[in-house]
Amino acid sequence: MTTLAVYAFAAVAEIAGCFAFWAVLRLDASRLWLAPGLVALTLFAYALTRVDAEFAGRAYAAYGGIYILASLLWMGGAEGARPDRFDLIGAALCLAGAAIILWAPRAA
Numbered sequence: 001m002t003t004l005a006v007y008a009f010a011a012v013a014e015i016a017g018c019f020a021f022w023a024v025l026r027l028d029a030s031r032l033w034l035a036p037g038l039v040a041l042t043l044f045a046y047a048l049t050r051v052d053a054e055f056a057g058r059a060y061a062a063y064g065g066i067y068i069l070a071s072l073l074w075m076g077g078a079e080g081a082r083p084d085r086f087d088l089i090g091a092a093l094c095l096a097g098a099a100i101i102l103w104a105p106r107a108a
Contacts (some may be wrong), residue, residue: 007063010047011070017041067100
């Protein structure tokens with residue numbers, strides 16, 4: 001699996017897991033939502049270990065940009081709230097930073 005695919009999978013798992021907790025604690029959903037939420041968060045953590053990076057911190061930092069974009073997509077798709085121009089500008093800046101972190105040439 002490519003790094004971007006792993007990051008995309010991790011983002012969906014993390015957002016779904018966190019949203020399960022949000023639903024229980026903020027939306028009065030059944031506590032049964034916590035079980036799949038915990039499974040999703042476990043899959044998220046596992047997925048990040050599959051990224052081909054020398055350092056965990058670099059893998060996590062690059063993932064941050066992908067997470068921000070995925071969060072805005074979740075907001076639009078699952079919550080029905082359209083991201084505004086500032087959301088989109090911020091996401092673009094974060095994706096640029098993630099790309100630099102992920103693909104910058106490094107000394108061997």
